[in-house]
Amino acid sequence: MQLTDLVHDYLSQQLKPGDHALDATAGNGHDSTVMATLVGPEGHVIAIDIQEAAIAATRTRLAAAGCLTQSELLVADHAQALASLCSHNAQTVSAITFNLGYLPGSDKRIQTEPESTLPALRAASELLKPDGLLFVIAYRGHDGGQTEANQVADWMQKVQQRGWTVESHEPIVTGTRVPPILWVARKN
Ligand SMILES: C[S@@+](CC[C@H](N)C(=O)[O-])C[C@H]1O[C@@H](n2cnc3c(N)ncnc32)[C@H](O)[C@@H]1O
DSSP, X not given: OOHHXXXXXXXXXXXXXXXXXXXXXXXXXXXXXXXXXXHOTTSEEEEEESOHXXXXXXXXXXXXXXXXXTEEEEESOHHHHHHHHHHHHTTOEEEEEEEOSBOTTSOTTSBOOHHHHHHHHHHHHHHEEEEEEEEEEEOOSSTTHHHHHHXXXXXXXXXXXXXXXXXXXXXXXXXXXXXXXXXXXXXO
């Protein structure tokens, strides 16, 4: 099972009609569409990506699934977007996804960086309601990927010390390839 499928399994147990959810790295919109389907027309999903092309792809996927009504799409840096959401939406969000790295098939220079990922995670921790779930998938094979994953791991350790429940999942791979890693963190 792919880590993204595992995230979707968790989401289907976590999200209920009417819930609020946030996709901090919308990409092609797979996670946003799963979330928007689960929260239904009475819920709300915010999908953020720094690339206009990613938000356009996400809009197309949401429209095909009949989920545009409950979706808000933002072309923005997630650190800035999440920080500005905090003032009015603290402790309202049931699930937040981060799928780090670059969008396959697009410009690999546009990738997540710890300088914005870490502030975005801090803002995400404020936006989540108690019992809310935070998902972070990090890819470690590209330049900067391992460094970013190490910083996320340190951050996860800190929230665990604050009482969050944190688990990590790493698929077993053959050869020398470094597998991606998924953290699932439940706010206390
Ligand atoms: C691995 S892809 C996400 C895949 C996506 N979850 C999907 O379902 O297709 C990572 C995405 O993060 C976006 N990204 C990179 N830096 C960002 C930032 N600072 N703020 C928001 N999005 C960013 C990239 O444009 C890219 O689309």
